[in-house]
Amino acid sequence: MKKTDATAPAGPPRDTDELWSSTLAAETPFLLARARALVVKGSNQVLRELGLNVRTFSLLWLTTEDYSPTQRQLSDFLDLDPSQIVALIDSLESQGLVERRLNPADRRMRQIVATTRGRKLLTKARAAVDESTARTLGALSADQQDQLRELLLAVNQATPYYE
Amino acid sequence: MKKTDATAPAGPPRDTDELWSSTLAAETPFLLARARALVVKGSNQVLRELGLNVRTFSLLWLTTEDYSPTQRQLSDFLDLDPSQIVALIDSLESQGLVERRLNPADRRMRQIVATTRGRKLLTKARAAVDESTARTLGALSADQQDQLRELLLAVNQATPYYE
DNA sequence: ACCAATTCGTTGAACTTGTCAATCATTACG
DNA sequence: CGTAATGATTGACAAGTTCAACGAATTGGT
Numbered sequence: 401m402k403k404t405d406a407t408a409p410a411g412p413p414r415d416t417d418e419l420w421s422s423t424l425a426a427e428t429p430f431l432l433a434r435a436r437a438l439v440v441k442g443s444n445q446v447l448r449e450l451g452l453n454v455r456t457f458s459l460l461w462l463t464t465e466d467y468s469p470t471q472r473q474l475s476d477f478l479d480l481d482p483s484q485i486v487a488l489i490d491s492l493e494s495q496g497l498v499e500r501r502l503n504p505a506d507r508r509m510r511q512i513v514a515t516t517r518g519r520k521l522l523t524k525a526r527a528a529v530d531e532s533t534a535r536t537l538g539a540l541s542a543d544q545q546d547q548l549r550e551l552l553l554a555v556n557q558a559t560p561y562y563e
Numbered sequence: 564m565k566k567t568d569a570t571a572p573a574g575p576p577r578d579t580d581e582l583w584s585s586t587l588a589a590e591t592p593f594l595l596a597r598a599r600a601l602v603v604k605g606s607n608q609v610l611r612e613l614g615l616n617v618r619t620f621s622l623l624w625l626t627t628e629d630y631s632p633t634q635r636q637l638s639d640f641l642d643l644d645p646s647q648i649v650a651l652i653d654s655l656e657s658q659g660l661v662e663r664r665l666n667p668a669d670r671r672m673r674q675i676v677a678t679t680r681g682r683k684l685l686t687k688a689r690a691a692v693d694e695s696t697a698r699t700l701g702a703l704s705a706d707q708q709d710q711l712r713e714l715l716l717a718v719n720q721a722t723p724y725y726e
Numbered sequence: 727a728c729c730a731a732t733t734c735g736t737t738g739a740a741c742t743t744g745t746c747a748a749t750c751a752t753t754a755c756g
Numbered sequence: 757c758g759t760a761a762t763g764a765t766t767g768a769c770a771a772g773t774t775c776a777a778c779g780a781a782t783t784g785g786t
Contacts, residue, residue: 416640419632420720424624428708429602429696431715433617436599437642438722439592454596461587469582472734477582479600481774486736500735508734508781533592539721544714545591551703551711552594557583558702559601635763644745649765671752671763 442532450525451495455480457529459488460514460522463498468511470503497521605695613688614658618643620692622651623677623685626661631674633666660684 424430444453452460458478462469471489475482489512492498497518500510514522537545587593607616615623621641625632634652638645652675655661660681663673677685700708 416636418630419625419636419640422625422628422630424621426712426716428700428712428715429606429617429692430621431712431719432595432599432602434642435715435718436595438718439595443592454592458587458593462582462585465585467581467585470734473579473582477579479597482735483737483775484773506734506782510735529592536722537591537718539717540714544717547710548714549589549591549594551707551714552591552598553589554702554707555598555601555700556594559699633763638763644743645764646746646766647744669753669763673764 439533439536442536443529446528446532447525450521450528452521452525456488456492457522457525459485459512460492460497460518460525463512463514464519464522468501468513470509470511472509474512492518602696602699605699606692609691609695610688613684613691615684615688619651619655620685620688622648622675623655623660623681623688626675626677627682627685631664631676633672633674635672637675655681 419425440454443457447453447457455478459474462474462477467473469477471482471485474480475485478485480488489498489500493500496515498512498514501513503509503511537548540548582588603617606620610616610620622637625637625640632640634645634648637643638648641648643651652661652663656663659678661675661677664676666672666674700711703711
């Protein structure tokens, strides 16, 4: 049930089927990378009309749950350079979705918190991303989707970033 | 058994643990992206000393199994712009790992085939990547690793790239 | 209480990737 | 035979990554 149907929908029916028979196409790393690309692509597509992308979406999410994370924490957690965090927050802040709060106890740190507007937008964005993801993972049953999540969770929890 | 041990190994023990409690950290898209990042990072690390990276590695792989793929096929299959394929093959060709063969039947197409040197290098590279991946997925049993692969395969086969 | 070292956020530069339009050679099609 | 389409290539530009340096603030040792 791949792309081998007579009624090709949009793009021209290119013959990559051959390459799907390669041994590479059966390797977990390859499948993992491609699955992630599919999910990200779908998510970015629905997030675009909300003025977000996967990056800003994730960042906004993390600021809506009363952790009030520091930019350094966000940098470590998302495995992004501190300077990238600066740019992303600049963007979100200029849209009035988050704000930087100086930590009074340690005035080097800025804690990032979502505004009301940011929280509202995130709600919409989560719904859109959920729907997109459900479509992308649609080939799996609910149980299988749970299994997948659990397996990925185990992998993630076992391995810190700095190895 | 995460990074919450008293004997922190290398990097400074930053407190991202808080953020691991966020709901984002339990979402499949997030876990998928991060697992992929871990696998890619590990692979690139061991591939670097062979003069490769995941990109060139995958490309080389696809040229060693008698499919003799076209650059267009590689572009579609790997979801890379045709111009990126040009650059990647230029790189591999300059190292004597692959060569472009004009298709006599249709002289617009160049079929990419690995040289003997390329095949030998790929063998080494596959071993290195296998080992690295085994380490990254080490928290999963063999059965679980199979499950993971099957689930990812299902997702991939269900969804073509142009959606 | 002081000074050195460290941390956080920020800026800017260099570099790699991603995206897209234009072009040339070649083939397909009316 | 001529127009359209395709594969590969080039070059321009935007977006993302990596890294070094810096100012402000804090920590720790002496």
